[in-house]
Amino acid sequence: xxxxxxxxxxxxxxxxxxxxxxxxxxxxxxxxxxxxxxxxxxxxxxxxxxxxxxxxxxxxxxxxxxxxxxxxxxxxxxxxxxxxxxxxxxxxxxxxxxxxxxxxxxxxxxxxxxxxxxxxxxxxxxxxxxxxxxxxxxxxxxxxxxx
Amino acid sequence: xxxxxxxxxxxxxxxxxxxxxxxxxxxxxxxxxxxxxxxxxxxxxxxxxxxxxxxxxxxxxxxxxxxxxxxxxxxxxxxxxxxxxxxxxxxxxxxxxxxxxxxxxxxxxxxxxxxxxxxxxxxxxxxxxxxxxxxxxxxxxxxxxxxxxxxxxxxxxxxxxxxxxxxxxxxxxxxxxxxxxxxxxxxxxxxxxxx
Numbered sequence: 464x465x466x467x468x469x470x471x472x473x474x475x476x477x478x479x480x481x482x483x484x485x486x487x488x489x490x491x492x493x494x495x496x497x498x499x500x501x502x503x504x505x506x507x508x509x510x511x512x513x514x515x516x517x518x519x520x521x522x523x524x525x526x527x528x529x530x531x532x533x534x535x536x537x538x539x540x541x542x543x544x545x546x547x548x549x550x551x552x553x554x555x556x557x558x559x560x561x562x563x564x565x566x567x568x569x570x571x572x573x574x575x576x577x578x579x580x581x582x583x584x585x586x587x588x589x590x591x592x593x594x595x596x597x598x599x600x601x602x603x604x605x606x607x608x609x610x
Numbered sequence: 611x612x613x614x615x616x617x618x619x620x621x622x623x624x625x626x627x628x629x630x631x632x633x634x635x636x637x638x639x640x641x642x643x644x645x646x647x648x649x650x651x652x653x654x655x656x657x658x659x660x661x662x663x664x665x666x667x668x669x670x671x672x673x674x675x676x677x678x679x680x681x682x683x684x685x686x687x688x689x690x691x692x693x694x695x696x697x698x699x700x701x702x703x704x705x706x707x708x709x710x711x712x713x714x715x716x717x718x719x720x721x722x723x724x725x726x727x728x729x730x731x732x733x734x735x736x737x738x739x740x741x742x743x744x745x746x747x748x749x750x751x752x753x754x755x756x757x758x759x760x761x762x763x764x765x766x767x768x769x770x771x772x773x774x775x776x777x778x779x780x781x782x783x784x785x786x787x788x789x790x791x792x793x794x795x796x797x798x799x800x801x802x803x804x805x
Binding site: 596 | 724725760761
């Protein structure tokens with residue numbers, strides 16, 4: 464069975480020294496990084512020996528009203544362990560998160576879905592347009608304030 | 611005076627009238643023969659007189675070709691209706707057609723989203739006349755529990771005209787068969803004058 468890595472452990476041991484001031488919060492299940500340093504942290508998690516997170520299973524966006532949170536569920540097929548990486552964006556009008564399509568191709572449709580339903584702009588995505596709804600639809604329906 | 615002798619006497623008129631009445635009474639004791647009895651028995655067995663309307667409606671209502679059009683979970687009840695337990699072959703609906711060109715009944719079974727709506731309208735327009743539509747299930751009829759949703763059509767009658775509504779979530783195959791029987795009743799009332 465896939466072993467879930469301790470988020471706090473990974474954040475303090477691996478991330479904090481390499482990317483100072485990037486970790487916002489960390490607990491047993493996941494750790495949160497600033498959206499500015501998300502791409503560098505993700506690249507490190509993918510390529511670092513011993514971690515080797517080569518597969519992105521899931522990409523979720525959550526609306527907490529105060530901020531948006533984007534969660535990346537990563538798996539290493541080599542070591543058979545998993546990790547949850549999160550980032551937050553506080554600008555409600557234009558929430559921008561760097562795209563990770565260059566690292567994991569499976570992020571392509573999932574980032575488009577998050578953009579479509581939650582309105583999160585993934586900076587650097589090659590084809591960021593609506594996936595489920597049609598062109599010309601007004602608003603992003605999974606936001607908490609959508610009526 | 612000679613002219614007078616040609617006229618029958620009152621007594622002779624009475625006698626003639628009495629004879630006529632007596633002969634009618636005598637004839638009324640026998641049944642009147644069939645005026646068509648001269649027709650050959652073979653012709654009577656083989657010629658049927660009817661109306662064009664009646665024959666067309668009879669043929670149409672008993673050989674409906676439904677279109678396979680399952681959008682959501684209602685489709686399973688529709689498939690169940692077509693399978694051997696409920697057996698719509700009893701109504702001449704043996705085969706579900708996969709192309710609208712060969713179908714004349716569209717059973718819309720399931721939730722219709724706005725993104726699917728252009729396809730539904732296109733398929734309906736591709737069907738040849740005469741064509742009928744059954745709206746099956748709450749979602750198709752009114753949007754059902756998703757009526758307030760941003761992506762669901764609140765009732766298929768906003769897209770295409772509907773003949774029979776079959777409510778239920780989902781309706782049992784018996785309910786759909788009842789809807790088809792109602793559609794038969796509707797078809798046999800139709801006339802070529804309107805078409």
